[in-house]
Amino acid sequence: MISGIFKDISFSQKEITQIESKFEKLTLKKGDTLLNAGKTVNHQYFINSGCLRTYFVDNSAKDHIIQFAIKDWWISDYTAFFTSSKAIMTIDCIQDASVCRISKVDMESLYIEIPRLETFFRKKMEGAFAGFQKRIIGNLSQSTKEKYSSFISTYPNIEQSVKNYHIASYLGVTTETLSRVRKKLVQK
């Protein structure tokens, strides 16, 4: 069922059964909201198929995409999930999706029952941490053109699943600017 989740590490059949019993499968249609800003965040989600986005809505009602998630990725408002505070971000589905969710409580109890799972998630978190750090570096040091090129080469699979205005939001520019940048890149 959730075969992709723990492919990086080997667990016994008993452990896998134990872990899988805590997961719940959800089916989402394009446009469905998985998690709303302002709500308590009790779950994290693993994507089996489809595409989702996490975004932040600012004071001017503009939304800013923080991350995309496709097959085999995890997603949540982790800030809220970790600190047991209210979500500041919203997650919705931008391409029909199948996801599996697990609650924070179940997560913590699994950590105690299966310590290797904590190691697994620590390493996963380390990878996500590194990704965020790279994004901050890119934000600070790259031009819009460079940011777009980096995005395309770093996430070729995601690029196929999302609209250009989603990419613009992720990069922090308007759709017009992205359009002009794309034009220049093609001309070269």
Next chain:
Amino acid sequence: MISGIFKDISFSQKEITQIESKFEKLTLKKGDTLLNAGKTVNHQYFINSGCLRTYFVDNSAKDHIIQFAIKDWWISDYTAFFTSSKAIMTIDCIQDASVCRISKVDMESLYIEIPRLETFFRKKMEGAFAGFQKRIIGNLSQSTKEKYSSFISTYPNIEQSVKNYHIASYLGVTTETLSRVRKKLVQK
């Protein structure tokens, strides 16, 4: 000696001795480099006193400060530390400092000897992760004026320890722009 490090969690005297034996104390002068871009990263560092900065140097030889660290903070090029790759950032001392370092190898062995330590660092990592996420949101959604105000109110202790051009680098603007922003804020 490294009293501040584990104040959030209680360990036995034996465990503390075990942990402390893996740490090594270093004294740094302003301008000293702790970690160089391009080198392998084998340690992470805990700050007892003083102030350090992690920064990235881009193609145009401009540097971009990714984070500051003062008393009780941890610092390293975590991306390189976690993935065992070469550092892409440099860390140096901007105010005379005392730090304690621990190697990655010792860290991993301590995780096995004292599982609660892994929980401790996982939670620390979760906090840092949340911080980075907030920074990305700020970068995408705030004006320069707002970013500066947020910085000052979020890190009042750091603001006292660093030059304005360090803050400008952290915010991703020139010193001239920061100067003008500061002027406008005072006038109000």
Next chain:
DNA sequence: CGCGACGTTGATTTGCCTCAACGATTGTGG
């Protein structure tokens, strides 16, 4: 004292945003 480090101010340029209009494509109901 004289020098370098730091911050400020002004003039000009540049990149992006905003507003507006308009093709192209997709989807939908008659």
Next chain:
DNA sequence: CCACAATCGTTGAGGCAAATCAACGTCGCG
């Protein structure tokens, strides 16, 4: 199956915020 609307991307004109380039005031220190 076609007509029409909605969605999406593109293009142009004008304005604004920040970068750039340059000069200068101030402070601390050898």
